[in-house]
Amino acid sequence: MQQKMVTLTRGGLGTFFSLVWFSGFVAAAILLIWGGFSWLVIAAAVIGLIGMILWWLLVPDDFRAFISGRSVQHSTATIFTTVILVGIIVMGYLLIARAAVTWDLTISQRFSLTQTSLNVIQRVNRPIQITGFYTARAAGIREIDDQYWRLYETASDGMIRRQYYDPEEFPALAQQFGVTSDSEVFLSYLNDDGTIDYSLVARVYLTEQQESDMTLAISRLLVAGTLTVYFSTGFGERSPTDDTQEGVSFINGGMRQSGLVTMPLDIGAIAAQGGDIPADASALIFARPLRDLTSDEVAVIARYMERGGSLLLLSDVLFNQFPFMDQNGEFNNWLWQNYGLRALNAAVVDFVTGQTTPLDIIGAAIYDETDFAENLDPATNPVLFSLARAIDINLSIENTDVSNGRLIRSSEQSYGETDLITLGETNTYTIDETADIPGPLTLAAWAWNTQNDSRVFLIGDSDFVTNGQVANIMGNGILFTNAMNWLSHLQDEVEFGSQGFSTGVPMFYTREQLDTVSFFVVFLIPTVVLVTGMAIWARRVRR
Amino acid sequence: MSTWVVFRREVAHYAGSPFAYVIAFAILILTGLLFREELVASEASIPNPAVIPNALSFFMIVFAPLLTMRLLAEEKREGTLELLLTAPVPDGSIVIGKFLGAWFYYSVVIGITLAYQVALSSLTAPDIGHSIAAYIGIWLYGGATLSVGILFSAHTENQIVAAFLSMAALFLLWLADLAGQVISNIDAARVVRALSLQGHYSTSFAVGLVRMEDMVFFLGIILLMIYLATRAVEANRWR
Numbered sequence: 001m002q003q004k005m006v007t008l009t010r011g012g013l014g015t016f017f018s019l020v021w022f023s024g025f026v027a028a029a030i031l032l033i034w035g036g037f038s039w040l041v042i043a044a045a046v047i048g049l050i051g052m053i054l055w056w057l058l059v060p061d062d063f064r065a066f067i068s069g070r071s072v073q074h075s076t077a078t079i080f081t082t083v084i085l086v087g088i089i090v091m092g093y094l095l096i097a098r099a100a101v102t103w104d105l106t107i108s109q110r111f112s113l114t115q116t117s118l119n120v121i122q123r124v125n126r127p128i129q130i131t132g133f134y135t136a137r138a139a140g141i142r143e144i145d146d147q148y149w150r151l152y153e154t155a156s157d158g159m160i161r162r163q164y165y166d167p168e169e170f171p172a173l174a175q176q177f178g179v180t181s182d183s184e185v186f187l188s189y190l191n192d193d194g195t196i197d198y199s200l201v202a203r204v205y206l207t208e209q210q211e212s213d214m215t216l217a218i219s220r221l222l223v224a225g226t227l228t229v230y231f232s233t234g235f236g237e238r239s240p241t242d243d244t245q246e247g248v249s250f251i252n253g254g255m256r257q258s259g260l261v262t263m264p265l266d267i268g269a270i271a272a273q274g275g276d277i278p279a280d281a282s283a284l285i286f287a288r289p290l291r292d293l294t295s296d297e298v299a300v301i302a303r304y305m306e307r308g309g310s311l312l313l314l315s316d317v318l319f320n321q322f323p324f325m326d327q328n329g330e331f332n333n334w335l336w337q338n339y340g341l342r343a344l345n346a347a348v349v350d351f352v353t354g355q356t357t358p359l360d361i362i363g364a365a366i367y368d369e370t371d372f373a374e375n376l377d378p379a380t381n382p383v384l385f386s387l388a389r390a391i392d393i394n395l396s397i398e399n400t401d402v403s404n405g406r407l408i409r410s411s412e413q414s415y416g417e418t419d420l421i422t423l424g425e426t427n428t429y430t431i432d433e434t435a436d437i438p439g440p441l442t443l444a445a446w447a448w449n450t451q452n453d454s455r456v457f458l459i460g461d462s463d464f465v466t467n468g469q470v471a472n473i474m475g476n477g478i479l480f481t482n483a484m485n486w487l488s489h490l491q492d493e494v495e496f497g498s499q500g501f502s503t504g505v506p507m508f509y510t511r512e513q514l515d516t517v518s519f520f521v522v523f524l525i526p527t528v529v530l531v532t533g534m535a536i537w538a539r540r541v542r543r
Numbered sequence: 544m545s546t547w548v549v550f551r552r553e554v555a556h557y558a559g560s561p562f563a564y565v566i567a568f569a570i571l572i573l574t575g576l577l578f579r580e581e582l583v584a585s586e587a588s589i590p591n592p593a594v595i596p597n598a599l600s601f602f603m604i605v606f607a608p609l610l611t612m613r614l615l616a617e618e619k620r621e622g623t624l625e626l627l628l629t630a631p632v633p634d635g636s637i638v639i640g641k642f643l644g645a646w647f648y649y650s651v652v653i654g655i656t657l658a659y660q661v662a663l664s665s666l667t668a669p670d671i672g673h674s675i676a677a678y679i680g681i682w683l684y685g686g687a688t689l690s691v692g693i694l695f696s697a698h699t700e701n702q703i704v705a706a707f708l709s710m711a712a713l714f715l716l717w718l719a720d721l722a723g724q725v726i727s728n729i730d731a732a733r734v735v736r737a738l739s740l741q742g743h744y745s746t747s748f749a750v751g752l753v754r755m756e757d758m759v760f761f762l763g764i765i766l767l768m769i770y771l772a773t774r775a776v777e778a779n780r781w782r
Binding site: 078081082085086088092096097099100101102103104105106107108110111133136139140142143144147164166167219253262442506507508510512514517518520522523525529530532533534536537540 | 563588664731
């Protein structure tokens, strides 16, 4: 077998190393673009540099000709030098982009973090990941959002990091986070090995105020798992795990996403054992129990409230014997004496705000002196109640430690139907001026004992938080969220003084002012420029 | 020094050319009408102080080629480029001088539109910082579009062809901002978007934010286009 001789020449080696340096620098640029700065980038750049030095040492004439000789004027060399120039520009761009040097010139410092946000970031003591799910179609939205998210990364000194995924490319991961649409963002803690701790994943509810949204979400994550809300069970209540139209699984899921822990609690069993409501209970929800509470059960509630507990009472019009919060029942009386609130045995009939029937009503007026009224508006975000129960409130309660008030009421043309037997049997109602209660009637009310910090929110309906209604009617969700934020003390933990995002002062002008400005910008300025041009042209023609 | 000579010659050409005034008139009448529309639309609300720079970001697709199409193509067609090349002037100085001349002219025109900001200030208290950021952005953006125009002007002696190719290229660079609508892979879409002129203006300068990386992008485009245009001019020496 004849062996082939391979002859290595100085020129051949020079050519080889000229390819090595070029490939090395191109590889370094590509690796930098796709994977960021890493040891691989350095290695590729070093290989490129070694290749260039060896090329220079082996064939210095070729090297010189390439850098400064006549060949630089030829196309091939132009391509080479252009690639180098592009590489330098791209590297410079990427390094500067990584440094994130920005100047926020807006008056309101819209693209700078407020002190509130910085304070929240300082409380982060465990690595957090901002996980964004954006498709290619939302690349522009991602860039806008990223301008804010990277402020958090920079301000947290690495404690907060950001990561993006295309939900169409990573469907399993998207499902794990509960992604339902494009451009969704989540917060989660990171384990020591850098993996995501899926036990606490908080959704960032995005509006156009990214900073406020993210800071609120971080605040929620920081308190996640520290506040527990119990759902009362055992009295035929609506179930937090029931995902049918009549269940309340939607609000249960919403609370969990907000960082609250939700658990069931059997008050009857606790009362039977002479026990107490757990000490970690931030709030207790009664989602339409069917029967009223016994003396022992009321005592359990009373002890809990003395410790500064919170109650959300969703009380429907019921047609059974001994209904929950019966007007003359023990629990109703206890609530009246201690908080100045009670449910009446009357269904609200409203001929003005009634929807399909006068029994399906919209809250006609909101008392906006409290935080609970935030974002509630009968015109834009109405709250829909179905067969609502009237509430009575004693605004001049003897206990001076207790303050209370109305939140929502029915219209002036409403009344409280007290003949519940006829209503239940025939679904009919007739005004009886001697027995019925004239409107307007209170539909939702609150009470707060400032001495022991116990809180009560009484709403004369439970249908408004059912899955069938709360997901479709925004006002219902807002009412529940506002109530729970206050009751569970979540509001105290995540309060965020939203930044004023005003970018100027509203403009008002008279017709004359508009005409004057229009004359200047549409006529005078362009005409002066045109006349000047025509004068120059005329002068040229005369020459 | 030679760059300064070429620059002064170009500025003098713009100052004495009726065509330059017609283009300025067209830009000013369009922006003036848009400004008036913004005033009407924003009555009792907060006007967008960046409305003129935002409009210019689109108008420059048309105006930049019109301003640059003659810069080198005309010299080639009339045979004066050869004369220029025999003069003791580096090729780079010719291109840079002409580019700076065009950029200066453009700066004067957008400088005139600052009068709109003064008019706006007489009606309300606009976010001046927002305006400044938008004007910095559109000044750099305009420079980049002019550099693209000069590149195509260096490659042909036909001004119409130069203008057409520049418009097509600028339109593509403008459309690249919408890459995500046609490219399904987000990384590819982001890379394409990162190459677009609009992508480095609309989410930063246009909202009042000055990002160093966007400034580097526009300056990088200018540098690259001028380099390529210089190489094209140099090619005339050995072709």
